[in-house]
Amino acid sequence: MIALKTPLTRLMAAALLASTASLALAAPAMAGxxxxxxxxxxxxxxxxxxxxxxxxxxxxxxxxxxxxxxxxxxxxxxxxxxxxxxxxxxxxxxxxxxxxxxxxxxxxxxxxxxxxxxxxxxxxxxxxxxxxxxxxxxxxxxxxxxxxxxxxxxDTYSVANALGRATVAEGGDNWFLVQVDYAFGEALAGDLTKAITEAGGKIAGSVKHPLNTPDFSSYLLQAQGSGANTVALINAGGDTVNALKQAKEFGLADSGQKMVAMLFFNTDVLAIGADDLKGLTAINGYEAxxxxxxxxxxxxxxxxxxxxxxxxxxxxxxxxxxxxxxxxxxxxxxxxxxxxxxxxxxxxxxxxxxxxxxxxxxxxxxMLLTEVKPSSESKTRGDVFKVVRAIPGDEAFRPLDKGGCPLVK
The missing domain is CATH 3.40.50.2300 (Response regulator)
Structure with a gap:
């Protein structure tokens, strides 16, 4: 080993050691x-x-x-x-x-x-x-x-456009929105309102709820008293499951109000039970x-x-x-x-x-317009939806020049 005899050589060695340590610290990212x-x-x-x-x-x-x-x-x-x-x-x-x-x-x-x-x-x-x-x-x-x-x-546009227009066409022309209170709920409510009004329907009212709330009673009572014939759940996952279970307890569907779950998955069907969903429709991108x-x-x-x-x-x-x-x-x-x-x-x-x-x-x-099957028609635990019809992507999604993306020339 060469002895470090001068201040200059000591400084050069220190710089070399610092550089080596820096490279060692960077190694995990470089290896990845x-x-x-x-x-x-x-x-x-x-x-x-x-x-x-x-x-x-x-x-x-x-x-x-x-x-x-x-x-x-x-x-x-x-x-x-x-x-x-x-x-x-x-x-x-x-x-x-x-x-x-x-x-x-x-x-x-x-x-x-x-x-x-x-x-x-x-x-x-x-x-x-x-x-x-x-x-x-x-x-x-x-x-x-x-x-x-x-x-x-x-995206929120495709779900709102496809499901909103299909529901209005079937007579669901007066809506109450129960929406989760963050960016997703705001975006989907805006896209859905636009789709409904363009299709000839109207919005009777709306209410926002916190993400992951266990109690939907006050929100569902507002929907029940709104006079709307369609109640849209603008949420997903556990929030949608809880809201639908509580809507059944309050008798919204039995009183003639159609429940629309804007995002609804096979796991949600299993959590609630197909026979309690009475042919609920949903939009999904894919179906297994x-x-x-x-x-x-x-x-x-x-x-x-x-x-x-x-x-x-x-x-x-x-x-x-x-x-x-x-x-x-x-x-x-x-x-x-x-x-x-x-x-x-x-x-x-x-x-x-x-x-x-x-x-x-x-x-x-x-995008696929799907409907929950009665349990008697399901062949496996994954077979819970039937496809009503496929909606071509160019029809379901927002036109390229309407989104305001700066990458679009």
Missing amino acids: ADGAVKIGILNDRSGPYSDATGEGAVVAARMAVEDFGGKALGKDVEIVSADHQNKADIGSSTVNRWLDVEGVDAIFDVPNSGVLLALQEIVRNKDGILVSSGGGVSKFTGEACSPYGFQWSY SLNAETQAFGERFAKLHGTWPTSLQIGVYSAVNHYLKAVEAAGTDARDQVAAKMREMPVEDLFVKGGKVRADGLMIHD
Whole structure:
């Protein structure tokens, strides 16, 4: 070893040691970026959306990676996951750590539109790609759009447009809205109001409730006294389940008011019971009982997770599959090239045929108007909806030039 005999050599050595330490600290992020293609699943693991997304979304992502062969560009594909607890600050700190330290390349799912919009800005200004399956706020691909943000399963516009217009056409022309009080509820209520009024209906009144509230009695009593013939539940997951159970206790459906759940999944049917839902209609992006191939996927998923996949969990499978195809096609996991390939390539998998990703990041595909089956007609625990009709994506989703996305020329 050479002795450090002068102040200059000591300073040079100190600088070298500092540089080496800095590189060591940076190593985890570099290893994540260079040594593997790393995917993060961020969602609600413990709150009202945990059944519809939660661990099932992680299972779906693992299935997509397995079906892809476990590697991309010859590198292992790794999955990490976390619970954002429906809090934007927790979601933001998790994603900052994933991008800055852990080398995550792409983030998927993100139910809760408030969290989703916060992450859009982080990813826009840092690195990575953000693909939402659970979060539906239409602003995400509208005025808040990003070259690196994609919306996969649905958005508030498509749900409101398809279900609102279909219900008005069937005579449900006077509505009362029971909406969750955060960005998702505000966006869906606005999109639904527009769809209803354009179809010739009207809004009799509305009320907001906190996220994850256990007691809907005061809100349902207001709906019951409104004179509306249709009551829309503008919420999801546990909130929708609790509201529908309590609406039955108050006798809203028995008094002639039609209950409309704007986001409703097979897990919700199982939580309530099909025979208590009397043919409730819902809009879903995907349905696992469509054909023999999708049914086989549902059975495989159920063996791993215990229930059949929701449309949001299926959306994670489809989105991860498309992302990995884009990585391979781009020949790199650098986000600019991958994001460009995601827009360029058609979306083709078990559930999406001829899907297309627009300039604003919205994936256009058919939306399904579904109706809850009586339990006597269900062949499996996953077979709870029948498809009334498929609504073409170009009809269901907002026109490209109407969202205000700056990426649209």
